[in-house]
Amino acid sequence: MTEHSTDYELVIRPKYGLLDLNWQELKEYRELLFFLALREIKIRYKQTMMGASWALLQPFFTMIIFTLIFGRLAKMPSDGVPYPIFSYSGLLLWTYFSNALSQSSNSLVENAPLLSKVYMPRIFIPTAPCLSGFLDYIIAMSILAVMMVYYHFVPGISILLLPLIVLLTFMLASGVGYWLSSICVKYRDVKFVLPFFVQLLMFVSPVIYPVSIISGKLQWLLYLNPLTGLMNAHRACLLGHSPVDFIGLSISALVTIVIFLSGILYLKSTEKYFADLI
């Protein structure tokens, strides 16, 4: 005879509450998040001939092109760091962020059967691509390590901040992903706007140029973009060429947390329509 415990009591009613995040349930299903991320990785590498080397090639070739165009031709300043390693350290985080954001934003629509045929915490679907992106990030990190040896860079004690910065970038990518993927269920044009949005975002973030390129008075404008603080801190803690800008990082962290939490709320408040709309 089955013993049903009241632990599992489940009540389904029309949802109105905003804050319906069920921690118990997220814990219950946590393995699924891992499986979703794992599936993402497996599929990505199974369909490609070169497999994981793409994770290296994408930022590496971008770095070479940027070095030629911005470093050599445009003579872009780079805070006294050789331009290749300057742009690669930026591209490393940027590649993670932009891939995670794009995949996360399309994830709900692409996984329509998961919405209409099974129950699971919906929030895992846009979270998974942001997790699976870490593998590419770690793989691509190896090139940076080689470059650091070549250019004689030794990271300082601030390298300890790296996990925090990566975590914040993850929260930012998934936060924006929660917003855009939920909007995309109802409004399909997000899919077309997204590549354009991501491209613009790169040019307003200090990936290929240092913040110092903009004169002091207008610099605060750059900091409205939470990626600015993250990008700077990421570079500083890896290369150890300048101290970490804690004020910039704190602003970014604050904005990131707001986007992340509001993204969760927005997704939670719209998810009850997903299966009916998709």
Add this chain to the structure above:
Amino acid sequence: MSSLKREEPIISVKHLSKEYNIGIDKTYKTLSGTFTSAIKHPLKTLKDSRKPCSTFWALKDVNFDVKSGEVVGIIGRNGAGKSTLLKVLSRITFPTEGEIKMLGRVGSLLEVGTGFHPELSGRENIYFNGAILGMKKREIDDKFDEIVKFSGVEKFLDTPVKRYSSGMQVRLAFSVAANLDPEILVIDEVLAVGDAAFQKKCLGKMKAVSEDGRTVLFVSHNMNAVENLCTRAIMLNSGKLTSDGYDTREIINEYLTSNDQENKNCTWINKGNEYLNAWFAPEKAYLTDELGNTIDNGQFHNKVNHYFSLYGTIKEIDPALQVGYALYDENNNLLYWTNFNDTTEEEWPQLSKGKFCFTGLIPKRFLNEGLYRIEPMVSMYFREWIIQPGVNAPILYFEVKGGLSDSPYWLARRPGILAPLLKWNVEKVD
């Protein structure tokens, strides 16, 4: 466990209603479209957003309780609200009104193989599909061998699923699902897949699950399965619960014979990929009169012959292919089966690959007045069923009214099941 607890319903559904918006709002909105219309016609957009577009109640005030260990069959015609009910029970969509209380883990199976990815191997898909259905990795590890054995795809475990035949994919997917063991299992029509042997295996598994004391809610058009497996049946009609009882046979009869004309189809079109098999792809079934006109109101004029046609594609030539129809009366009595090759071998039609239409006679002046159910029948002789009447066949209805004979006598329904006009020889014998 206290005896009091046993009496407590494991599922309790109260005043459950679900409303869907239909009509104008069908297409996906575009963000830019919404913006531009808001700027161009600010008042109209505001009004539109207040005024709901045409709505439709997929479920309306449904109430029932289920006790632990019950196996409940949910029956009803297409559009009766069965699938919506299952979707609400499995938390895929939310009710508009009402409440459901459930005590126990719910596992739902609305589709086999959700999340299967063609590039991943059988092994990977077992783990992923299991996780999607709410299993833990450890649970899957424990049941892995059983799942593989049940599915019969041992040899291909590390092959990408895209190289599997569709039958193998379905078997693997069902095997994962069959090994799910929550306290409450919600299942939608998953048995209409796979070959006959596998269907039998699935039914066996379902029976074992229910004998295990688990609570099952089961939606199906397969009346045999409902009758054999379920201890209770619930019938839905246009979103309302119309019958509920423990005499499943009686409710099934009520369903099969209910005189609800608007839902009685007299044609059938294969939407998507029902009845997948290697030999024959049925596409549509319909009824025609002697002149070849399609009957679309389900009324037969008994003065002329009628024909049943099954149209489809022969994919693989096999002499064992049987196509026919089965005819039932309104009390669910099987009147007869008939097949296209009920003749000597020399007279059999030549089959080849390509589109074929199998047309069988429904003789005039043979049936009594009343409502009839006709079901296509396709099988590989003595090997397996593709469309089995009374089990997974689509149902066509027609009604015979009047025209039983040309004589001025006996025009109304006659006693007996049939009312054939037979040849009489009357001669004076001196």
